Amino acid sequence: xxxxxxxxxxxxxxxxxxxxxxxxxxxxxxxxxxxxxxxxxxxxxxxxxxxxxxxxxxxxxxxxxxxxxxxxxxxxxxxxxxxxxxxxxxxxxxxxxxxxxxxxxxxxxxxxxxxxxxxxxxxxxxxxxxxxxxxxxxxxxxxxxxxxxxxxxxxxxxxxxxxxxxxxxxxxxxxxxxxxxxxxxxxx
Numbered sequence: 001x002x003x004x005x006x007x008x009x010x011x012x013x014x015x016x017x018x019x020x021x022x023x024x025x026x027x028x029x030x031x032x033x034x035x036x037x038x039x040x041x042x043x044x045x046x047x048x049x050x051x052x053x054x055x056x057x058x059x060x061x062x063x064x065x066x067x068x069x070x071x072x073x074x075x076x077x078x079x080x081x082x083x084x085x086x087x088x089x090x091x092x093x094x095x096x097x098x099x100x101x102x103x104x105x106x107x108x109x110x111x112x113x114x115x116x117x118x119x120x121x122x123x124x125x126x127x128x129x130x131x132x133x134x135x136x137x138x139x140x141x142x143x144x145x146x147x148x149x150x151x152x153x154x155x156x157x158x159x160x161x162x163x164x165x166x167x168x169x170x171x172x173x174x175x176x177x178x179x180x181x182x183x184x185x186x187x188x
Contacts, residue, residue, distance in 0.1 A: 039184045043110025046103035049180040050121040055169045061177040063165040064095040064123040065158065068116035073158040075183035081139055083171025089133040089156075093164040098123030106182075114185055118162075125164060139171065 039045045052061045067073045079087055098120035105112055167177050 040107050043105055043107040043112040044184045045106040045182065046114060046184065047106055047180060047182050048101050048103050048119050048121075049178065050099075050101070051176065051178040052122065053176045054174050055177055056174055057169050057172055060166045060168045061179060062095075062098070062122050062125065062167075063179050063181065064093070064098060064118070064120040064125075064162065065165070065181070066118035066162045067158050067160045069160045070187060071116065071160060072186040073117070073183050074186060075156050075158065075181050076154070077156070077165055077179065077181050079137065079165075079167045079177065079179045081137055081167060081169065081171070081177045082175040083139045083169065083173065085137040085139065085175070085177065086166075086168040086170055087133075087135040087137060088131060088164075088166040088168065090129040090164040090166070091132050091158075091161060092127075093125065093129035093162045094127035095120065095123035095125050095162065095164060103183075117185075123164075128164060129162070137167075 101119045
C-alpha cells in the first residue's frame, strides 16, 4: 500500500484526483503522490483496530471482515503480541457476533463512510474457511517474552466474501494482542 504512486498533475491543491493538477509557488509542476497519501486526502483510507489482554496459550484473537458484492477491499494488516504468536488469514469463512466495529476515516475532515461491509472484533467462528496466509511472530516465550510484531508486508486485495484474520498465542503463557487493518475500498 505504500510503494506505488499516483501521478498528480497540475492545479489540484487537495490531491483529489489520481491524475490531476497541482500548483507549487505559482509554477505548474508535476507532482507524484503515494497511493496511501492520495487516498487519505480523498477521505478513502480507513482503519479498524482492537486489543485484547489475558489471551491464554493456544487461544486466538480474531478480526472478521465481510466484503459486499461489487466491491474490493485493499488492505494491510498488522499485529502485535507480548510473546510468540502465529498469524493466519482465512477466506470463505463464516462468523457471527463479536464486537461490531465502525472503520475510522483517517482523514478526520472527511465525512466519507463505508457501506455494506461488516467488521467484527473477536467474532465466533462457525467455519474458518480456507487458509491463504500464515506467519510466525517471534516474541519469546514464558518469562523470556519480549513481544512480537508482524505485518502482511504489502497490500492484500480482498474480493467479495468473508475473511478471518487470526492471531494465535504460542507464548506458553497469557499474552496481550493487538491488531490493526488499514484499507481503502474500490467498487466495480
